[in-house]
Amino acid sequence: MEGKTLAGYEIQEALGEGGMGVVYRARDVTLDRPAAVKVIRPESLDEIGRARFIREAQACSKINHPNIVTVYAAGEEDGRPYLAMELLEGRTLREVINEGPVPWAKALQWMADILDALNRLHQAGIVHRDLKPENIMFTTDGVIKLMDFGIASLISSATITREHTTVGTVLYMSPERISGDKGDARSDIFALGVILYEMLARKHPFRGAHPMAIMYSITNDVPTPIDEITKELPNGLRAVLDRALEKDPANRFPDAGSFRSVLSDLLKGTEFSTAQVLAVGRKKRLVMGVVVPGVLLIALVIVILSVVSRERSPVGDRAVAVNHNEMGQNYQSEGDIDAAQAEYRKAIAADQEYAVPWNNLAVIAFDQGNLDEADSLLHMAISMEPKYAAALFNLGSVCRGRNDLEGAEKYYRASIEADSSQAGGFNNLGDLLLERGRVEGAASVLDAGLLRNPTHPFLLKNRGRVALQQGQDEKALDYWKRALEGLPGNTELHRLLAEWYERKGMSEEAKLHWQEVAKSDDEEERERAQRALKRPVRSRQ
Structure with missing residues (x-):
């Protein structure tokens, strides 16, 4: 815009930028006076919004007050709404x-x-x-x-x-x-x-x-x-x-x-x-000069106190909150994160004690890498519902993302205690214990999870990893084959199976799984698979 003329104002330099447009230092060519010109981004306003913007600017231009910036002109030129006003230094x-x-x-x-x-x-x-x-x-x-x-x-x-x-x-x-x-x-x-x-x-x-x-x-x-x-x-x-x-x-x-x-x-x-x-500012109300009998007076006081109590302790509208939360989940599943966040905030506004939208906002924050925000939101959810398994589980994942392994273990265990039917807590806790070298503990946790969810593919995958650490090669293979039925395209599973078959000298079987790994979106996994596929074939031992 610099160097151009807009509606009789010569644009000189940008002074600042906001959500709707850019403010420029400008010169009124006709009156030869400095001005500030705010140019609105065309996409910020629809046709109705543009008309409202112009009307509002015109209303502002009629106001003359020493403590209000003076509006000189407003309009639209070349599809760009603008507002010219007094330049303040x-x-x-x-x-x-x-x-x-x-x-x-x-x-x-x-x-x-x-x-x-x-x-x-x-x-x-x-x-x-x-x-x-x-x-x-x-x-x-x-x-x-x-x-x-x-x-x-x-x-x-x-x-x-x-x-x-x-x-x-x-x-x-x-x-x-x-x-x-x-x-x-x-x-x-x-x-x-x-x-x-x-x-x-x-x-x-x-x-x-x-x-x-x-x-x-x-x-x-x-x-x-x-x-x-x-x-x-x-x-x-x-x-x-x-x-x-x-x-x-x-x-x-x-x-x-x-x-x-x-x-x-x-x-x-x-x-x-x-x-x-x-x-201050309140209208005086007339009080009727009627003697109120004692019983009636007590009843009146009780009614007043009841009303005051209700005003001070508002009850959220849970039905409205649930509806907004469900709409947010629908938007989130469609990939419209901004709309999802807006609906979750509306759910919280409707009922601030409803823990679910706090958790859902935390999941979005976690996915975006905002661990501090996710942590704060999850603690808010848990303060409302201490046994909220999903929030406890997610808080465990936040801790793990921060490399706070003790905190992660604490919250994964808490999520299992809150709801032992959910496989995620058992799976992530087992994986964490295996990472910390506590193989037997991992086996115990994963077995407990499989007892409740015998076909859960991630539990089976991690149980296979534990079996391998325990020297139980055939059991590891069995776990991974069963896991593959539920996760046919899982890169890690195919790599684990490819490596297992390689160790056994079963090159053809290994090749089939390396070929699946080579399809991965992960560049490192693809390169690993490509190196493996170039290795000479080893004979079966």
Whole structure:
């Protein structure tokens, strides 16, 4: 794009790249002024999405606020939607936070300015939905600006997103958005609560080693109270943050204006009790002057407590979760991993105590080589269901992938104890014990597995390997022949049989199996087979 002109803007250089497009430094040819032009990738939006993008940009262009980046123009040229806006020079709030905690008075003043800008956006019907320190900037003259409406969406319109793609940054997503809802202005309130906490503490209120763990933390964990991390804060600030970070949007500040007003009062020295903070923005309700008899009053209190209890201990919708999990498994079997992950996350959102989708996400992470993420997800599944055999088995495989053989043995044994009908635990434990030189132990475990699954080919294959170590050549051959009935194309089995026949001088039989090995997708196995096939024929001993 550099050097080209787009809709009257001369593109000079790329400034940054996001999920939907690229932002360029540009020059308005007509007015001879600098500008930033965001060019959207054509594949990011369908026809409806493009129309919505243009409408949203036009709505933004009508907003004039000192703390909102100015939108100059928007449109589409040569099939590429674009947004031209004020070019800001300075540094982001992220850079400021990285330098250390922000003094509370300065943090509150900055947040009050951003809330004033956000309130103006919300009044225009625009929800930002991508609030984060990277999208808040300080200009060189010290003005704080809210920017990047690249994925914001009009409240009246559907969120602009590609299918199966989570919009926004996980760290600043509200619980309702994690659960799959589009969210509303109160989702922005939550994000700014996170940012304010981060400014004061220089750490995020919700922790996790990977996106799924962070999302779980956001929806389940209560942040460490801010006054336990940062001292000498004004009375009431803890309650303000607690309310902004409420899981239920109905319990947050109802709008950016009420959030801003309480911050402004704190800056003036006003002290707030928790009750006063909770009352901000709430409509007063009339109470009828009726004397309630004692029995009726007790019954009323019981009903109220029951309702509160239900609100604090939500029960997940297991049926919905199971449905999403099954859809995820279908996508996974078809090879559509992104869609599978999206469905598993929806299952978790529907019922966070349902262990199966946590396990399934871990399997994907393991297959992609993300052992830390797989470990964390599996521990989450086991915390919900300690006797979940599949998760215990998979955790054993994660440990083995890390060369933690003791851990692998522990979890393989735990998976067998949880469900002795599954062959996988016996097979992998037997293979592991054989690798560790514990031949008799391997034999015992594999025999126990075969007692329950007498035709399981992998158990038979590994039992043959054990028999060979025990000097029982004929038994090894018998195990492998039986295994081959269930695994006719298994490269390792054919190699084991080829080597067995070679040792016995049975060259023709060995050749047949080496020819099968030569068909392997594994280059090393193919080369081994090709070398074997070139060796001179040995006579039978």
